[in-house]
Amino acid sequence: xxxxxxxxxxxxxxxxxxxxxxxxxxxxxxxxxxxxxxxxxxxxxxxxxxxxxxxxxxxxxxxxxxxxxxxxxxxxxxxxxxxxxxxxxxxxxxxxxxxxxxxxxxxxxxxxxxxxxxxxxxxxxxxxxxxxxxxxxxxxxxxxxxxxxxxxxxxxxxxxxxxxxxxxxxxxxxxxxxxxxxxxxxxxxxxxxxxxxxxxxxxxxxxxxxxxxxxxxxxxxxxx
Numbered sequence: 001x002x003x004x005x006x007x008x009x010x011x012x013x014x015x016x017x018x019x020x021x022x023x024x025x026x027x028x029x030x031x032x033x034x035x036x037x038x039x040x041x042x043x044x045x046x047x048x049x050x051x052x053x054x055x056x057x058x059x060x061x062x063x064x065x066x067x068x069x070x071x072x073x074x075x076x077x078x079x080x081x082x083x084x085x086x087x088x089x090x091x092x093x094x095x096x097x098x099x100x101x102x103x104x105x106x107x108x109x110x111x112x113x114x115x116x117x118x119x120x121x122x123x124x125x126x127x128x129x130x131x132x133x134x135x136x137x138x139x140x141x142x143x144x145x146x147x148x149x150x151x152x153x154x155x156x157x158x159x160x161x162x163x164x165x166x167x168x169x170x171x172x173x174x175x176x177x178x179x180x181x182x183x184x185x186x187x188x189x190x191x192x193x194x195x196x197x198x199x200x201x202x203x204x205x206x207x208x209x210x211x212x213x214x215x216x217x218x219x220x221x222x223x224x
Contacts, residue, residue, distance in 0.1 A: 036071040037114065039064055042082045042105070044121075048089035056126040056164040056200065063100060063118065069111035082107050084116075095124045126164035130204065134158055134173045135194050137211045141182035149181070150216035154209060159194050163201035171201060181213040188213055 043062050046055065063084055067074070084105045086098055099120055102113035137152050159174055174194045181188060189212045194203055 034071040035068060036074040037066060037068045038074050038077065039066045040077075040079065040082060041065075042079075042084055044084045044086060044100070046086055046088050048087055050089070050091065052128055053091065053093065053125050054128045054164040054200070056124040056166065057122070063105075063116055065105055065107075065113060066115040067107060067111045068114045069108075073108060073110040077108070077111070091123075091125050093125050093127055095122065097122050126166050128162060129165035129168040130160060130162040131168055132158050132160045133171060135176060135209060136173050137176045137209075138178045139181050139211065139213055140178050141180050141184065143182070143215065144185065146218050147185070147215050148218050149213060151214040153212045153214075155212070156207075156209065159206075160204040161196060161201050162204050163198070167198050167201055171196070171198065174203070176209050176211055179211050179213070184213050184215055186215055 041062050042065050049055070065082060065084070067077070067082070082105065084100065086100070086104060097120055100116050100118060102116070105113050105116065107113060135154050135157055137154050139149065139152055143149075154176070161168060161171065161174070174196055176192045177195055179190045179192055181190070189210055191208045192211055194206065194209050196203060
């Protein structure tokens, strides 16, 4: 018994005493640190969306999160330290309401989530659809007297788009960014991009669009 006592409490007593003082000092520093709160905006990350589905609404892509904890931890907080995750693995086409609680928000271990706004959010889901649509050019400009646009060609004349089925089916065509053909006397070719006004529809493998503007005399003859 005496040997055990000596090994535990006497052997390396100085180092054990220093370790004890450091532990007490650290505990006091943490215990005396003032408590503070901060409110930050964090993105909502959607995980495990089934491959055949698309999110058919764009509301509530971020949340306001109020955090509480030691002031020193609040001061060290970086935006990347906090994020919210929502699992979409079991969703089906249609509408669904999701709760957003503290268990969905990842924060440093010294901090706690006090409040989340919104506490709920609503999303709708649709099956993914892909189709090919025409590209319509948009040409503007001021031209020399006696000249007018005779023909405008687009290459490629079609693009493939993908997105929620309801939105893709309602889309009639894509357009190009405006092309300013001012000063064109015979013909000119411009590089631009296809534009889809619906933010939930994407162009598959986007590439530059070549718009060629051909001029003619106002009387009807093409410029040579």
